[in-house]
Amino acid sequence: MDRREFFRIGGVAAGASLLARATHAQLRAPEADQPAPSVAAPEQQSAVAGRPPRASIVAPGGQIAVVTPNGSTLPWRVVDGVKVGHLIAEPVEHEFAPGLVAQCWGYNGSTPGPTIEAVEGDRLRIYVTNRLPEPTTVHWHGVILPNGMDGVAGLTQRAIGVGETYVYELTMRYPGTFMYHPHFDEMTQIALGMTGMFVVHPRRPRGPRVDRDFALMTHEWRLNVGARRPDPSEMKDFNLLTFNSKAFPGTAPLLVGKGERVRIRLGNLSPMDHHPIHLHGVAFNVTATDGGYVPASAQLPETTVLVPVGGTRVIELVPEEAGDWAMHCHMTHHVMTQMGHGLPPMIGAETRTLDQRMSRVLPQYMTMGTQGMGNMGEMKMPIPPNSLPMRGGPGPFGPIDMGGMFTVLKVRDEPDSADPAGWYSHPTDTVAGLADPARMAADGVTAGS
Ligand SMILES: [Cu+2]
Numbered sequence: 463m464d465r466r467e468f469f470r471i472g473g474v475a476a477g478a479s480l481l482a483r484a485t486h487a488q489l490r491a492p493e494a495d496q497p498a499p500s501v502a503a504p505e506q507q508s509a510v511a512g513r514p515p516r517a518s519i520v521a522p523g524g525q526i527a528v529v530t531p532n533g534s535t536l537p538w539r540v541v542d543g544v545k546v547g548h549l550i551a552e553p554v555e556h557e558f559a560p561g562l563v564a565q566c567w568g569y570n571g572s573t574p575g576p577t578i579e580a581v582e583g584d585r586l587r588i589y590v591t592n593r594l595p596e597p598t599t600v601h602w603h604g605v606i607l608p609n610g611m612d613g614v615a616g617l618t619q620r621a622i623g624v625g626e627t628y629v630y631e632l633t634m635r636y637p638g639t640f641m642y643h644p645h646f647d648e649m650t651q652i653a654l655g656m657t658g659m660f661v662v663h664p665r666r667p668r669g670p671r672v673d674r675d676f677a678l679m680t681h682e683w684r685l686n687v688g689a690r691r692p693d694p695s696e697m698k699d700f701n702l703l704t705f706n707s708k709a710f711p712g713t714a715p716l717l718v719g720k721g722e723r724v725r726i727r728l729g730n731l732s733p734m735d736h737h738p739i740h741l742h743g744v745a746f747n748v749t750a751t752d753g754g755y756v757p758a759s760a761q762l763p764e765t766t767v768l769v770p771v772g773g774t775r776v777i778e779l780v781p782e783e784a785g786d787w788a789m790h791c792h793m794t795h796h797v798m799t800q801m802g803h804g805l806p807p808m809i810g811a812e813t814r815t816l817d818q819r820m821s822r823v824l825p826q827y828m829t830m831g832t833q834g835m836g837n838m839g840e841m842k843m844p845i846p847p848n849s850l851p852m853r854g855g856p857g858p859f860g861p862i863d864m865g866g867m868f869t870v871l872k873v874r875d876e877p878d879s880a881d882p883a884g885w886y887s888h889p890t891d892t893v894a895g896l897a898d899p900a901r902m903a904a905d906g907v908t909a910g911s
Pocket of ligand 1: 703735736737738791792793796867
């Protein structure tokens with residue numbers, strides 16, 4: 463069944479209980495998975511004096527570890543001063559959100575792979591074992607390194623054969639926010655999820671110290687409704703949009719404190735689309751790309767940053783308003799999931815006669831979309847097995863009408879004791895609500911009929 467066909471069948475009430483169960487589970491789902499701590503030199507692990515440690519310190523100057531929401535960090539073993547890591551390229555069973563599981567490819571059991579985190583000047587030795595059914599390589603995107611370590615099959619090395627283990631030796635000459643991905647059969651391997659972030663902290667901190675440091679990889683997929691394997695040959699019509707390979711409500715929120723300095727490192731290894739990532743409630747500066755730091759005098763204040771395919775953008779912000787702030791791709795089709803695209807335009811259509819005739823064969827038939835398509839994520843209609851409703855998940859005021867590449871920046875006064883799954887509790891009289899008729903009259907506002 464394709465999406466158009468599904469839409470034509472319309473709103474049969476049968477799957478309501480299934481949908482209700484799923485949304486209840488989703489409410490509790492977006493807990494932040496804490497990354498495995500990377501191994502740091504003992505003298506770097508002490509907490510900052512006078513305040514509880516929020517995250518492990520991994521680089522000089524109190525620079526804290528990067529948190530990869532829904533993800534992890536590659537662990538190091540230090541051998542003779544060299545940080546030794548191991549990436550295993552392999553098939554992974556991946557849950558995009560509760561109710562949607564697919565057969566993807568990734569590293570070390572996940573997509574994206576673990577975030578690689580190092581410090582400027584580090585010597586890294588990264589083993590790559592290939593457990594895929596075809597050859598692969600790893601390209602260290604943005605890292606300045608000897609040509610033979612660049613990971614381009616055929617050009618700079620032989621591809622890593624099935625079952626083989628290769629080793630890459632890298633000295634991190636420059637700090638920055640980079641990525642890693644295969645350069646063999648890129649179309650297939652990246653489309654199936656083989657991506658990862660690669661963060662190198664500077665030896666001497668640049669700019670103000672941050673209190674939070676997050677990494678988010680944007681991605682897009684074609685996963686036909688009911689299918690379990692993403693389609694790597696898709697060129698245009700992507701129907702699953704993700705942060706760290708999770709679609710809302712599977713995305714873990716970013717929990718931060720009011721007044722804290724927050725860094726978010728955005729990467730994009732989508733096959734085809736750039737993503738304009740928008741944040742509510744704050745303005746931010748773009749402080750770096752995968753090419754280096756942006757001088758302070760050249761940093762533009764923004765509320766949306768376009769993250770190009772094959773690029774990273776680092777933003778820094780200091781939220782001054784507590785609350786639950788939406789963070790999402792501003793392409794409207796990138797906050798929808800599976801069922802939401804390619805539908806016939808029905809707004810304003812007169813379908814009463816059609817509905818009457820259809821109800822003879824399908825008693826609860828109703829043509830959908832004639833008054834707009836809001837709240838379709840919670841409509842009491844069945845969804846096929848292993849698929850997501852076209853939008854969103856439950857929120858504190860009803861359904862949230864966005865899904866896909868959507869997450870929530872949760873700004874709290876007391877972030878360390880706040881429940882990441884909880885919603886903001888608004889002070890009295892600070893939530894938009896129904897207008898008072900007396901106030902309207904006094905203000906000279908009439909709604910008309
Ligand atoms: Cu997008």
